[in-house]
Amino acid sequence: MNEMDYTKELFGNFDTNIKIIEKTFNVDVVSRQGEIVIIGNSKEADMTKKLINRLIKALEAGEILDSQKINYYITLFKEGKENEIEGLLDDIICISARGKQIKPKTLGQKKYAESIKRNDVVFGIGPAGTGKTYLAMAMAVSAFKNKEVSKIILTRPAVEAGESLGFLPGDLQEKVDPYLRPLYDALYDILGGETFLKYKERGMIEVAPLAYMRGRTLNDCFIILDEAQNTTKEQMKMFLTRLGVGSKAVITGDITQIDLPKGKASGLKQAVEILSDVVGIGFIFLNENDVVRHALVQRIIKAYDKYEKKKETAIKSKEKR
Numbered sequence: 001m002n003e004m005d006y007t008k009e010l011f012g013n014f015d016t017n018i019k020i021i022e023k024t025f026n027v028d029v030v031s032r033q034g035e036i037v038i039i040g041n042s043k044e045a046d047m048t049k050k051l052i053n054r055l056i057k058a059l060e061a062g063e064i065l066d067s068q069k070i071n072y073y074i075t076l077f078k079e080g081k082e083n084e085i086e087g088l089l090d091d092i093i094c095i096s097a098r099g100k101q102i103k104p105k106t107l108g109q110k111k112y113a114e115s116i117k118r119n120d121v122v123f124g125i126g127p128a129g130t131g132k133t134y135l136a137m138a139m140a141v142s143a144f145k146n147k148e149v150s151k152i153i154l155t156r157p158a159v160e161a162g163e164s165l166g167f168l169p170g171d172l173q174e175k176v177d178p179y180l181r182p183l184y185d186a187l188y189d190i191l192g193g194e195t196f197l198k199y200k201e202r203g204m205i206e207v208a209p210l211a212y213m214r215g216r217t218l219n220d221c222f223i224i225l226d227e228a229q230n231t232t233k234e235q236m237k238m239f240l241t242r243l244g245v246g247s248k249a250v251i252t253g254d255i256t257q258i259d260l261p262k263g264k265a266s267g268l269k270q271a272v273e274i275l276s277d278v279v280g281i282g283f284i285f286l287n288e289n290d291v292v293r294h295a296l297v298q299r300i301i302k303a304y305d306k307y308e309k310k311k312e313t314a315i316k317s318k319e320k321r
Helices: 007-011 013-025 042-060 065-080 082-090 107-118 133-146 172-191 194-201 231-240 267-275 295-320
Strands: 028-034 035-039 121-125 151-156 203-209 219-225 248-253 280-285
Touching: 007 013, 007 042, 013 042, 013 065, 035 042, 035 082, 035 121, 042 065, 042 082, 065 082, 065 231, 082 107, 082 203, 107 133, 107 280, 121 133, 121 203, 121 267, 133 151, 133 219, 133 248, 151 172, 172 194, 172 203, 194 203, 231 267, 248 267
Parallel strands: 121 248, 121 280, 151 203, 151 219, 219 248
Antiparallel strands: 028 035
């Protein structure tokens, strides 16, 4: 193989990337006299060559390779889905304030973005680190900049917005701001601090607790309800019935991390049961393969899933006796 300008990025710091590939396919990959040479079994070497060519295309498209991305591409190759990588490289949602291309990083995220384009209401359900909220915000910013909507509304339930918040200093906004901080952080990253504050002051972007949505009709808006697993059944119905003309809503949540008090059922879990067949509503379920944080997060999620399944099996077995 001819050595490309991207050899350094391909190999990674201290050859981290290439070592993952070598270990996976049991080959040796070296840069020698202007060429990338692959040494090993012909079948494994051929697979490695195809993977490296795909990775170089990703680098040419502006991707940054890290261990998480290398491992994800290897998974796609092993599942015979290598041709689907191409679609991930081209699907740019928007450009961040720092000039970074924001686009889906996994096939699950790509389906999520496509569902948001197609449907007026989309539920993005999955574990932490799958990009549920960040991608939804990028889609909202894209729609806003393309004048498809005139306002972005971001909301979250403040689970402890009762007695514990009452003892905090400041007015109501100052008390709920800690719950909304992750939403602010994501918007700062996508829009830049100055632009975000300008839009917020003009009322084009609203970040508010879910309770503020009651009694309103939200027209011509892109609305994101984050941490929806912590809504009650009543709150979820209230939110969904706020949708007005020309609006789009994305509801994100992780049904494995419900923080509601005992005896309170999750509005998100109920919505999955009630609305799964309603036309115009999309449900996307992301999993550990869509995690774009540290690779260890995937293993943590898998370990918890395994534990929960083992627990459920034990309970069912006990009930049968």
